[in-house]
Amino acid sequence: AQSVTQPDIHITVSEGASLELRCNYxxxxxxxxFWYVQxxxxxxxLLLKYFSGDTLVQGIKGFEAEFKRSQSSFNLRKPSVHWSDAAEYFCAAQTSYxxxxxxPGTSLSVIP
Amino acid sequence: DVKVTQSSRYLVKRTGEKVFLECVQDMDHENMFWYRQDPGLGLRLIYFSYDVKMKEKGDIPEGYSVSREKKERFSLILESASTNQTSMYLCASIQTRGVGNEQFFGPGTRLTVL
Incomplete structure (x- = not known):
């Protein structure tokens, strides 16, 4: 069955630290x-989206994501997290029109 | 700037009541969607519409109906609210039907059914 998994329910990082949120489809x-933020x-x-081409995709707010076909993954990254990045992050896959x-979403907390 | 608005941010209703959730978009978008969002489950599609007076069932349509009389307005109806319909409801729209199009979301309505 088609599915999208985000293994981490909740992540806490310190402000200024790097971030990686995992997504598998x-x-x-x-x-x-897609990656969306709430x-x-x-x-x-919408933060960013990917379908083909360069497997490293740049998005808004300094986020990027890397598509890895061999791992069926589309992980979201940010080199330095800001307190305002605290939010819920959703990975999504579109399979038809x-x-x-x-x-299920990953909740991000940022420690000042 | 694109805008999707929902009639209420918070709503409290009693079991058995008929509930209307309204969504309006000002972007002349063709497609509109209703999702419910529950912790640990992400967003699940209830209904969508790709044209006025057209509607299609999503993954969890049971207990819900929709109405789209005008292009900009998409209503979700709970005919007889039940406690298991307590949830966050999100409306979204897309400019045209197709793949890769960004969905624009409203702020959500948190519905509590007592």
Whole structure:
């Protein structure tokens, strides 16, 4: 069955530290992949997306993600986390026109 | 700037009540979606619509219905609210049907059914 997993339910990092959020997908082909962020009290906002081409994708707010076909992964990274990055992060995969599968989310806390 | 608004941020209803959740987008988008968000489950699609008066079931349509009378407005209806429908409800829209298009989300409605 098609699925998106995010192994880490909650991550805590110190401000200024690097960050990596993991995402794995299960699908026969390479789907369109997304990372969204949900700040407290807000809707989801697109950080970046990938379908083909360069496997390292740059997004907004200083985030990047790397697609690894061999591992069916699309991990999100940021070299230096800011307190304002504390939020819920969702990985998603689009497998057809109308089907976007969201992962369970990773909650990020940032220690000042 | 794109904008998706939802009629209420917080809503408390009683079991058996009929509940209406309203969503409006000002971007002239064709496609609109209703999701529910629960801890540990991510977002699950309830219904979507790719045109006025058109609707399609998502993954968890049971207990819900929708209405899209105008392009900019997509309503989610709980015919008879139950406690297991206590959740965060998110509305989203996409400009056109297709792959790779960004979904624009509203701020959500947190519904509690007592």
């Amino acid at each position: 299960s699908y026969g082909a390479t789907p369109y992949l 700040s407290p009290g807000q809707g989801l906002q 109308d089907k976007v599968i969201f992962g």
